Amino acid sequence: MSLYFNFWFFPFWWASSIAMLQLKYSVLPDYYKFILVTSIILTSLIEVIRLYLGYMGNLQEKVPELAGFWLLSLLLQVPLILFLLLNEGLRIQPLERAVNIIFVVFLVFQVITAFLALKRMVNQLATHFHLHEFDHLDAHLPSDNFACQARRLEAAGIMGQQVGELHSTSGIWKSAVRA
Numbered sequence: 257m258s259l260y261f262n263f264w265f266f267p268f269w270w271a272s273s274i275a276m277l278q279l280k281y282s283v284l285p286d287y288y289k290f291i292l293v294t295s296i297i298l299t300s301l302i303e304v305i306r307l308y309l310g311y312m313g314n315l316q317e318k319v320p321e322l323a324g325f326w327l328l329s330l331l332l333q334v335p336l337i338l339f340l341l342l343n344e345g346l347r348i349q350p351l352e353r354a355v356n357i358i359f360v361v362f363l364v365f366q367v368i369t370a371f372l373a374l375k376r377m378v379n380q381l382a383t384h385f386h387l388h389e390f391d392h393l394d395a396h397l398p399s400d401n402f403a404c405q406a407r408r409l410e411a412a413g414i415m416g417q418q419v420g421e422l423h424s425t426s427g428i429w430k431s432a433v434r435a
Contacts, residue, residue, distance in 0.1 A: 261362070269359055272352065288345055325366075326367065326371060341360060
């Protein structure tokens with residue numbers, strides 16, 4: 257749900273960031289001009305990739321995409337948006353502060369929920385894998401005790417007719433003791 261709202265909020269954030277950049281571009285020092293333009297471009301590119309990975313990871317329950325979403329959010333987007341929000345050298349306007357606070361709230365919520373979803377998905381996939389392996393092993397086990405006992409005796413070196421006697425007699429333990 258948060259990704260859905262973030263998807264619709266992002267164009268508004270982008271438009272307001274571009275409008276504020278145009279408004280204050282002439283009064284910023286040259287190094288802040290470069291930093292601000294670069295951070296807005298990076299944030300925009302990362303956000304498009306991040307939202308795509310979030311949707312694919314969430315809807316298709318794919319761990320790599322959701323992990324990529326989580327890492328992009330935590331390692332790149334949160335620091336970039338916090339820089340845009342907290343660096344007073346950028347001469348932050350009230351509209352910028354408002355949209356960046358909303359963006360940070362989205363990001364923090366998404367980082368927490370993505371971590372919990374990843375944890376749950378990995379546990380579910382591990383359980384599914386172990387159950388699949390258990391079913392695979394169970395399919396290769398003999399279904400009756402006679403076949404199981406015959407395999408054990410064959411492994412112990414008893415061959416041929418004695419194994420045949422095991423299948424024909426009902427007293428499996430008596431035959432095994434005689435052998």
